[in-house]
Amino acid sequence: MAVSTKPVNLIRVIKVSGLMTLLLLLGILGALLLGTAEVGFRDLLDLLSGAEAKDQMSYLIIFKIRLPRIILAGLAGFSLSVGGAVFQAILRNPLAEPFILGVSSGAAFGAVLGITAGLGFGFGIPACAFAGALTTVAIVMMIARRKMGMESATTLLAGVIVNAFFTAIIMFFVATSTDDRLHTMLFWLYGDLSQSRMSESLVALPVVATGFFLLYAFARHLNLMAMGEEAALHMGVDVEKAKIYCFVAVSLITGLIVSFTGLIGFVGLIVPHILRMIIGPDHRLLLPASGLGGALFLIWADTLARTLVQPSELPVGVITAAMGAPFFIYLLRKKGGGHWH
């Protein structure tokens, strides 16, 4: 495990963020090149630099199909990853993340209600998703609190149950509705980025940025809370206030993303863990790194999803679940999944 020998300072944050952003940009470039249709490297550079497109097809493929999809995947990966890191700190549970805790399905449920009620995709439906996510967080916290310590396996169990419950209701809605806008069952179960539009990303970007900024303000609080709520209180952290702000922020970005992409799981589990091993547990580094790493991760998971079984496509959640489930088991075995003293 990596142990940092120097405390985190602004320079380190900038260096790490800069490096990860560079990797992300390279990853985006690579993802733009891959796909069912052939777009050469030269052509891509021409298109990106604003020069005349060699043919209309390439232009459409890059700017109307791949780029919107990649950007939304990036924003989704960013949000889910940051959400995972935050949940792990607050719940002191290394296996916590939006999907496993049921927060994503709560958001999905909210979105489905919003769609059924005829609300708009620009504001109404994401707002319902946000409400759904927040409600689920409250439920999970309530259940978790009952048992001794939130880091116990009970919290995860509660998440599984909540997941099952909301997914069942969503299935009911989808099965009994003829509304096109309700998406398919597959969308809600495993996510789908193939219908991504630039407008969705434009809505998502400011919300994700705001949510992240809010969470970053509590980065140090998260460090202290990871040492125990009582310990954090004694060090001066207003724990209840921190939890509320963080949960609202995570619900906001998770809810928004889920309403656009459906359920994509395990991103918040895998990415923060790997990054924590590389750069350490300080959230002032981990939050931006998880976010950027998550963006890269999901962009590439989605690239795999759309190229693995060409010309057909897999839902991206299948790829993340295929990676996430074994990873979950690996973590469970490695750390015992129980109390940590």
Added chain:
Amino acid sequence: MAARKGELVGIIGPNGSGKSTLFKIIDGLLRPSQGVVYLAGLPLARKTRKQIAGQVAMVPQENYFLFPFSVKEVVLMGRFPHKGIFQFEGDTDLKIAQEAMELSKCDHLGDRSIHELSGGERQRVLIARALAQEPQVLLMDEPTTFLDIRFRKEFFELVSSLCSQRGLCSLVISHDIDLASMYCHRIIMLKEGRIYAEGSPTEVVTSENIGEVFGCPVLVDKNPVTQTPRVNII
């Protein structure tokens, strides 16, 4: 009750007598149903969580070492009450943390991960973290529970010297009555949420008091070397 600068006060009493609750009140986590808590002359109720943490530091019983923070990082967490929202730790903070680690005799562990440490070493790191808060009052809730005899003695020696050399006011909850009597200036004995006895160790730790409060027949004599009260279970 009151405690002064440079005083090491031992809080003893049976389980459920309110010792931890007392600490939560002194630290401002709980509001007393009666009475007011004054810290350096000012009422506690008017202060924020952060302000209190800058004056009162506590090493709680329950600690989680979930993530592999280094010892230095853990001690620096104690600087929280003195930092602003986006403020990173500066040279002053590093110096204070270093001093705290030297006082607590864990500076040689600075770059190690807390995962690698023994119970006694972790205890010293937590004390250093509390000291990094630059408190005037140090509260410790049964800090010797996981420590062996040698570390228990070292712990009390450390706290005792912190009080006398740095003017720290320290309150320690302990089930180790002998050791508390050896090092504390005063002992406060609680029974069922009230102060049963208060005074010097010799005054408070008597066969009658222990027998009455703990419901366990004992004979209290004097430690032949230190001349402080020694509890013998009979």
